[in-house]
Amino acid sequence: MPQARLRVDLPEGPWIADVSRQHPETIFEVLTALPEEGQGFGLLRFRSDTVESVLEGIRAHETIEEVSMIQQTERTATIQIVTSRPMILLAAKRSGIPIEMPVEIQNGTAIVDVSAGHDRLSTLGEQFDAMGISFQIEYIQQRLHPNQLLTDRQQELLSLAASMGYYDTPRECTLTELAEEIGLAKSTCSETLHRAEEVVMKKFVEELLPHSDLDFESAQ
Structure with a gap:
């Protein structure tokens, strides 16, 4: 089955796009995520020299409905969130493609790995276009057993x-x-x-x- 890596430029609006651009040096990793049409539930970790400032930006964002702290150190934090705009996850769900975790996001750009046939990859591209999400395919390769x-x-x-x-x-x-x-x-x-x-x-x-x-x- 083909495996593809996509470099996805997130549009303004979702919290992860806005907060990651406000803190361009911070690296976010989405560890697990569950998309629904109206909400997205996720577990994520981030590394930053300004952890408290990043957390403040997350909690204050209009698309964040809930934040729960799992673990925090001086330069890292692991949190659970509920958001109203899980755009990449919804696009993947509507295309019938599971996204491989973790997904790394920095400065508004997400690195997304998916495994799917060419037809479903094409459908994912159409979903991104409909949502105003621009992306580039870094590579497509055949995954062998x-x-x-x-x-x-x-x-x-x-x-x-x-x-x-x-x-x-x-x-x-x-x-x-x-x-x-x-x-x-x-x-x-x-x-x-x-x-x-x-x-x-x-x-x-x-x-x-x-x-x-x-x-x-x-x-x-």
């Missing part, structure tokens, strides 16, 4: 290596012991393990830095 990345033998070997402590620090087993346990020659075990590690590491970097300039195919 781990079974599609590795052979059965590679999966078996990686699982065994992890369970025997091959990746522990310090190592709990050697390559020789691993090869003997799985019934492979040491050289075959080493090559199979290296190929599996190569696939896993490249996929990890691709997921971690999906729009980087790394080109693994041309580098081989």
Whole structure:
């Protein structure tokens, strides 16, 4: 299934857009959220050098109906809120697309990850347009199941290596012991393990830095 990352510019009006622009250095993370047509319920965390000022701005905003403090430190706060204008969540709900949490928002811009077919992504774009929300698609990539990345033998070997402590620090087993346990020659075990590690590491970097300039195919 395609996975897309969207950079969404929030219009003025919703509290998160206004307050985040008033405090552009503050990073908000929406941890969980439940949208309804008239309200939105959310749990979020933010980091700021001016926590009390940010909280004051949230509580005073006209679209905020309720704020409950969950945890607060000198530079962070976790709160539950009820708001009357959960625009991104409503657009996603109407499009039938679940938004992957957490959603990071800073200075009026939200980074939104969704997994959906092209038709539903198109519908989400139409919903954003209807709400006056502008956005850019940072990337679209195909999300693969781990079974599609590795052979059965590679999966078996990686699982065994992890369970025997091959990746522990310090190592709990050697390559020789691993090869003997799985019934492979040491050289075959080493090559199979290296190929599996190569696939896993490249996929990890691709997921971690999906729009980087790394080109693994041309580098081989």
